[in-house]
Amino acid sequence: MSKGVFQPVGQKRLTNIAVVRLKKNGERFEIACYKNKVGDWRSGIEKDLDEVLQTTTIFHNVGKGVVAKDKELQAAFGTTDQHAICLEILAKGELQVGERERKQEYEHLFKDVAGVLVEKCVNPNTNRPYTLSMLERALRDIHFNLDPKKSAKQQALEALPLLQKEFPIERARMRLRLTVPVEAQQELEQLLQREAADVAGLDVAAGGMCVVVAQVEPGVFRDLNNFMQTTARGAGRLEVLSLAVMAEGATADEFANMGAAATRPVAAAQPEASSSGHVEHRPVGVGRVGERPTVAAPSGGGSGGAVVYARGPVSGLPEEHASRRERFAELDTLQPGWTVELRTKGDTVEAVFFHPSGERVGAFANARRMALQASKAAA
Known part of the structure; x- marks a missing residue:
């Protein structure tokens, strides 16, 4: 039927x-x-x-x-x-949401994460940004997994430490103008020195105010803002001149030949005369804007200038480098056994630090960070 x-x-x-x-x-x-x-x-x-x-x-x-x-x-x-x-x-x-929609959303989010990294990060060796395709490839190389419930910016900041383990990449520095009373100038210089800031200019304006233009890591912005509210007692002013300081362009060869991230040189504290005749005083370890980190030659050969102080303990630095000796003494307090070597680089003298294990670390900022971590781990 x-x-x-x-x-x-x-x-x-x-x-x-x-x-x-x-x-x-x-x-x-x-x-x-x-x-x-x-x-x-x-x-x-x-x-x-x-x-x-x-x-x-x-x-x-x-x-x-x-x-x-x-x-x-x-x-x-x-x-x-x-x-x-x-x-x-x-x-x-x-x-x-269906499978195709989820895939499309994932691709959009992936591009957004890479886009945030393009806007906020640079190659520390050249201070130039990477292209979008370079960072997309880098994210795939480290097998970074996206979380659709998190924003692109949040995930870009989470991906950065993972990328730094494999590639030379860092957050682009911010350029700030800080105006503080002359009485707070010394404390401001010490704060910038501790944070390895690059100072472009320091001048005393009319009215007894000190004006400093500097490049700092983005994470230092909050400390500087707190400084303005407390030490400067609200009389200072903090202006953001640029959220991300970077040179233009990047090459595929630079991306393909990625090496170890460069370290920052430590410059001597010497007054410099500007074109107007005004003398600028910079704290130790603070350089001019645009002076990017360079890798010092390792001890025992290679180019990189003459050796001023052969690799040895910080306490053995000669008297002409007494200010550095006092500053670097913090390393032995945090973790004994650090050694340092001084080399000429152009008109300046840079310091290269070596871990107690013998590993070459580079600049004082990197050495201090590692010593702090070791001190906290031992506590």
Whole structure:
């Protein structure tokens, strides 16, 4: 006995759709939307509702084509206006995302993370930014896994330490102008010295105010802001001249030939005369803006200038480098056994530090960081 053809009357079957679902008043309400359009609507990119909805019909179940009745809409939303109800479901409902949509969102988020790194990071050897494709490849090389629930900026900051283990990359420095009373000048210089800031200029303006232009790591900004509020007693001013100081361009060869990250030179504390004849005084370890880190030649050969003080204990530094000896003495307090070598580099003398194990570390900032970590671990 043959069966009759089943032709359902109360069903509307839709395909290739994205479903937005909202539970209200104990009932489930769904609307059928075009794929990839719900996100555009919620972000404000798409303004035309007809480009988002396949139909303004409100369903209990889109897949089965079960349409919600007017009395159910009235009880749940207080109206039977399907256009208004669709707007509420779009705004508050949960989007049922398919595999292709998830893949597309993942790709967009991946590019956003790489884009944040392009804007905020540089190659420390050249102070130039990497291209988007370079950083995308680097993220894939370290097998970085994205979390769709976190923002691109948050995940970029999480990816940076992982990238630094494999590639020469660091946060671009900020350029700041700091204005403080002359009485607070010495404390400000000491703070900039501790944070290995690059000072571009130091001048005393009219009214007894000291003006300093410096490049600092982004993490130092909060300390400087607190300094302005406490030590400067609110009389100072902190201005951001540039959020990310970087040179233009980058080459594929630089990316392909990535080596160890460069270390910062420690310059002698010497007054320098500007073009106007004004003498600028810089604390030890603080250089001019634009002077990027360079790798000093290791002890025992190679280029890098004449050896002023052969590798030895910090306490053995000669009297002409007494200021450095006092400053570097902190290392032995934190972790005994550090050694240092002084070499000429142009018109300056730079210090290269060696770990108690014999490993070459480089600049004082790096050595101090490692000594602090060792001291905390031993405590």
